[in-house]
Amino acid sequence: FNQARNQLLANSNNNNNSNAYNGDSGSPAVRPKKADMVINLNSETASIPDKTSASSNSSASSISSTFSSGSGGSTASGSSSSLTDSGTLVNKSASTAQKFPPNILQPEDIPARYREAIINYSKYRNAGIIETEAALKAARICIEQGKNLDVAMFLQNVLYINLNMSEQQRVRRFEVLTDLYQKIGYNRKAAFCQRLAAWRHVAVSNTNPDWGQSYRLMLESFSGHKLSLEPQEVLENNTGWPVLQIDLLQQLVGTARRLGQPALATRHMTFLLQTMWAQLNSHDQKEMALQLQNLASQCEGAPVPLVLENGTVIPPANLTDLPxxxxxxxxxxxxxxxxxxxxISKVDSGPFLFTPIHFNSVDRRTPKxxxxxxxxxxxxxxxxxxxxxxxxxxxxxxxxxxxxxxxxxxxxxxxxxxxxxxxxxxxxxxxxxxxxxxxxxxxxxxxxxxxxxxxxxxxxxxxxxxxxxxxxxxxxxxPALPKLELKTSLPQTATFSGMPNADCVTTSASITLYNGESGECVVTLTNTSNILIEYIDATFHSNMDSTLQNRIFQLATDEITSQLPIKPNESIDFKLIIYGEADFLGAITSSQPYVHSSHHDGTNSAGPQSLTVSHGGGAITVSNQSIPSRISSPTGTHRRNDPLTSSFRSSHSGHSSLATLSVGIATGHMPRQLEAQLRFRYSGGEGLQEGFCRQCAISFNVELLPSAQITNWDVLSAEIPSQFYLVLDVVNQTAQEMSLNYTSNKTILIEAKESCRVPVPVDRCPLERILAAMEQQQQSLNSIGADGYPSILSGVGVPSNSGDAADLTERVCSEHISENVNLKWALPGLDCSGVASLRGITLSPTMLDLVTVPPLQWEVKIDKQQVAPQSEVTCVTGQFITLSVGICNLSASVLHQVQLSVQFYQDFQNGHHNYRLETRVTMTGPNHILIPALNKDEKAFHECSVIFFTPGRFKADIQCRSLSSTTATTAASVDSAVVVSSSSAASSSSSSHVWRFIPPVEITVIDQ
Structure with missing residues (x-):
């Protein structure tokens, strides 16, 4: 290897010297200068020293080659490029191409020469190491030149060179390859080489396996496999090759187990399931889940970071999608x-002004x-x-x-x-x-x-x-709020209320009452928290009218507030009165008529004061949803001509109350189910200071059964002028015997399902009460005109207001009767009692004349002696007596067309009156006179003489009739006048009000 290297260097130097000589012969005075391009090859060779230094990061040998030449001067442009010591090519002028002397290799020729050398070395069996060294050096030069594809080609050739090396040398070769691949950005190739190195660390042929180094290399290959130690980054990026990633993680789990680190193995398996769950099939999911369970049995996994010996931190992994x-x-x-x-009650800040302009408001299009x-x-x-x-x-x-x-x-x-x-x-x-x-x-x-x-x-x-x-x-x-527990003394219902907001109901109460009966319920409030209850607001809610609701459920809120605050674990009690409110007036819709009791004489005859008993009329539709208010103002057209409002005197029967007519239903004779909620708003402590409270409710289910029902009524004159008789037909609708107390000292028994007629004495309604009600109504409507009020007393007035005034008079008289008539019923067999109210009773115009105090003051004299009420006058047949009648207008308005008349009759005390007395009585002078107008406080007198021919008992019917006609006109207006109109102003026929002197004057005639 050294000889081959020296040969390569010698050839390079010879070429360099010859090129330098040829370049410098023209100008010997010029010294050869350092070449513009310097190539610094500081590489790690593939040769490995001894086994003891296998883990060293330095190479076994390095080659530094410097190619220098002298040139005849600088390049034509005077610019130069150089490779720095780190191997980076620096272009000093991008505008001018680099030129080198002929004796220096061009940059693109260097890889080609290395390629030729590698091809030559590959022909020799023992030149594998030199071939490897040449390929690595060529790869480094290509890296400096930015030729990544050539780098990959040279490095790929290294992998195919088969060398007889130890495992440590093989590991070192893969590490060098990894480093070079990383420099050109081939991270996946680098990761592959790292995994190869990791395998060689623990190969079977390796006599000294190093599982720690294998684990380190696998962990370092994460980036090349597009993995991260942070599971969330892997899930968010979702890049890489799932098959390779899963395989790497499985190998990492096995390596951690061989290292004796069950915590690391558990963490990596958790990481695998968290990040690769979507890439696994159902079978692999099951197998790996069971494998994780086995690993966790050795060391339980916790969501805390793990720190390795080298300082690497393994972030926690969580099974976010399991389950x-x-x-x-x-x-x-x-x-x-x-x-x-x-x-909090809202303060009125003025009118609402709409504008499409947004003033610092949040745009409604902003996503929620x-x-x-x-x-x-x-x-x-x-x-x-x-x-x-x-x-x-x-x-x-x-x-x-x-x-x-x-x-x-x-x-x-x-x-x-x-x-x-x-x-x-x-x-x-x-x-x-x-x-x-x-x-x-x-x-x-x-x-x-x-x-x-x-x-x-x-x-x-x-x-x-x-x-x-x-x-x-x-x-x-x-902040914390107190807790309230509710209890009642009544039994609970099987089901809670079906009303709105029924989900805040915590308990229920049920009670059964007869109409007119009152029941009592004790409500207990217990503070089950450790905070004072300083504020309680109790209100009833139902589908009924508020006025009617307040009559059925009578709650004294002052009793609750007086016991505040409620201390922790303490209770307070208060009473709630439940009244069986019903419409006791009106006909009964039944297939079988009620038996009329024999306690009262029911026979009647025709006459002005007869009481006709007839049970007619059609069925009335009944609604059990709610009870209408009886004090509702009549609306619509005038009802004086309505058959339902006629008296017993008329041919119609089966009256209805004002409340029944106002809504078109009658409920007193039918069983009903009523629902209501008693809602509590309570608070205390710091929560109250911040304006918060809690709500809870009690659901009340009230069943009302029929008791007494008044089917018919009429008004009769009493013995004294200040009273009248209200005659009632009362039906016992229960299955028990009923005791009915209709005056302070009179009681009658009514059998089950039977009827009875009772006369109730009632004081007449004072005229001042009617006038005061009308003044109040006119003031509230702000409709007092300059022409004064229409007059019910005269029957003549302003047509537009006559109907309203008549309705108001009827309502005031109805209230007067309901306040003064107290019908108390009792069922001795059931030990219960109640009151039948006449609230909302309707009255005809004729009835109103008897119910109200007459606007006339009477002065009746016989032979100049004033006749006292219920006094008896005696005379003899043929005696000439003088009857003087005086009247005074006590009303606040003028009475028009007043007719004063005197008529004698005989009362047979059986309901029959005889007015045909032409052969028994004669009168001198007119028996009636017409007064065109009777002003306020004005008096009028009439006098006549009477002679009786036969003995007997005679009565004088003295009455004033105020005629009304369409041609009559009202008098001048008076500011303080209160006018009451009569009924049926639109009718063409005349109508009148009749005021009688009560009781009639009774004269006993005896023989001489």
């Missing part, structure tokens, strides 16, 4: 535990941030996250110690264990408790499966965007 996560859902707290903002959770968690409350996991392995996979991975505030995660069946989606609920308030980032979850502890972070999961998984979830944790 596979298809969804991670952050759950809100249960409805009764969710925090809500305490509503899916990682930000819209709801809040509460400090110290157990929170939940649902994870859908799938086992891709063909055998059962046990996953233990599943916990949430979080950052931000301190979070205590609870472990969970689950057994996953093959290829079955399983939902696992993970729980934990935030210890502090603030922002909590949910990064993912941790698992322990196949003996490996893994941190499965969302951002590291493969194809997470396809699974709609963000990088993390951010939840706001608010």
């Amino acid at each position: 596979l996560c298809s969804q991670l859902l952050v759950k809100d707290l249960p409805s009764h535990m969710r925090p809500a903002k305490i509503a 941030d899916d990682s930000k959770i819209t709801f809040n968690w509460v400090q110290h409350d157990v929170c939940e996250v649902n994870v859908k996991l799938t086992n891709p392995l063909p055998f059962e996979l046990q996953v233990t110690d599943i916990r949430l991975l979080t950052t931000g505030v301190v979070f205590e995660a609870f472990p969970q264990t689950v057994m996953l069946q093959p290829n079955v989606v399983t939902t696992v609920s993970l729980h934990g408790t935030p210890i502090e308030k603030g922002d909590l980032d949910i990064q993912g979850y941790s698992t322990h499966t196949l003996g490996i502890k893994s941190n499965c972070r969302l951002k590291q999961m493969l194809h997470r965007k396809r699974r709609n998984l963000p990088n993390h979830y951010q939840v706001n944790v608010i």
Whole structure:
């Protein structure tokens, strides 16, 4: 080898000298100068010293050849190029081509000469080492010249040279090849040579195998195989050759095991499954998973870095997709535990002005941030996250110690264990408790499966965007809130409420009541937390009208607030009254008529004060959804002509209440189911200071059964002018005997399913109450005109307001009756009692005349002696007596077309009145007079004489009738006048109001 090298150098020097001489003969004075191009070949030869120095990084020999020549001067352009000591070709002038003397090889000729030499050396059996040295030197020159393909050709030739070398020499040759391949960027070739070197370190023929060096070389070949020690980089780049990568990782696992490093073997096998899972078939996945389980049985894998002896850090590997996560859902707290903002009444800041201009507002087209959770968690409350996991392995996979991975505030995660069946989606609920308030980032979850502890972070999961998984979830944790437990004294229902927001119901209560019956419920509130409850707001919610709801559920919120605050683990009680509100007025829709009780005489005859009893009328549609309010304002056209509002006096029957007519339903005679929720908003502690509270509710199911039903009613005159009789037909709709108390000292028994008629004395409705209601209505509507009010008292007024005024009068009188009539019923057999309300009763115009206090003050005299109420006057037949009647207008308006009349009749006390007394009584003078107008506080008088021909008992019907006609006009307006109109203003026929002197004057006539 040395002889061949010296021969090569000698030939080179001879050529150099001859070229220099030929170049310098023309000018002997010029000294030969150093050649412009210097080639420094400092290479490591393929020869290896002794075995003891096999691991040395220096070469056994090096050759430095310097080719220099003298030139007749510089190049034509004066520029030069040189190769630096490191072998880099520097072009000092890119604009001018390099020129060399004839005795110097051109750069492109050098590889060609090496190629020729290598071909010549290959012809000799013992020249293999020289051939190898020449190929390596040629490769280095080509590297300096940037000819990568030529480098690859020379190095490939080295691989095919068969030399008898030791294993250490073979390893050294592969290392040199690796270094050269890396210089030209052939990383895959370099990695292949590194793996060849690693194999030679542990070859069977190697008497001293070095597993450490083999492991080192395999680890260094990662970059050539497009691998990285960081698993996430491999998953993100997704480049390289999977078959080569899998083979390298498997060899690395085996080498780590031969090194006696089970932790490294487990880590590399975990790395293989994490990064190459998608490249493995189902069989390989199963085999490698079982292999990993066996490795982990020797040394459990943990998600912590491993540091080698040489300082190399092996990053942690995690089984992020074993099991596979298809969804991670952050759950809100249960409805009764969710925090809500305490509503603050909004201050009116003026009208809303729309503008399309955005003033520092977030553009609505900005993509939504899916990682930000819209709801809040509460400090110290157990929170939940649902994870859908799938086992891709063909055998059962046990996953233990599943916990949430979080950052931000301190979070205590609870472990969970689950057994996953093959290829079955399983939902696992993970729980934990935030210890502090603030922002909590949910990064993912941790698992322990196949003996490996893994941190499965969302951002590291493969194809997470396809699974709609963000990088993390951010939840706001608010300060701790108290917890309230609800209990009632009533039995619970089988099912909870079906109303909206029923998910916040924590308990239920049911009660059965008869219509008009009241029940009591004791509600207990217990503070089960360690925080004071300083704020409680209790409200009822249902599908009913708010007025009706407040009548059924009577809650005193002051009783609750007076017991605040509620200390931890303490309770407070309060009472809730539940009333069986119903519509007690109206006809009963039944296939069989009720039996009329014999407690009251039901026979009637025709006459102005007869009480007609008839059960007619059609069926009324019933709705069980809600009970209408009875104090609803009548709307639409005037109802005085409606058959449902007619009195007993008319041919129609089966009245309905005002409330029934307002919505078209009657509910008192049908069983009903009512639902309502008593919702509590409560808070305390730091959560209250930040404006948060919790909500919980009690669901009430109230069943209302029919009790007493008033099917018909009428109004009759009483014995004294200040009262009237309200005659009612009451039906007992229960299956028990009913005791009905209709006055303070009168009670009647009604059998089951039977009816009874009772007269109830009631004080007349004062005129001042009607006038005050009308003034209030007019003021609220701001519709007081200069012409005054229409008058119900006169029946003549402003047509446009007459209907409204009549409805208002009827409603005021209806309220007056419902307030003064107290019908108490009781069922002795069931020990329950209640009240039947007359709220919403309808009254005809004739009834209103008897219900209201008349606007006239009467002064009746006989023979100039004033007649007292219920006094008896006696005279003899043929005696001439003088009857004087005076009236005074006490109303605030003018009465028009007032007719004052006197008529005698005989009352047979059986419902029949005899008005045909032409042969028994005669009167001198007119029996009636017409007063065109009677002003306020104005008086009018009428006097006549009467002679009785036969003895007997006679009564004088003294009455005033205010006629109304379409031709009548109103008087001058008075500012303080309150006018009440009559009914049926649109009718062409005249209508009137009648006021009688009550009781009628009774005269007893005896014989002389």
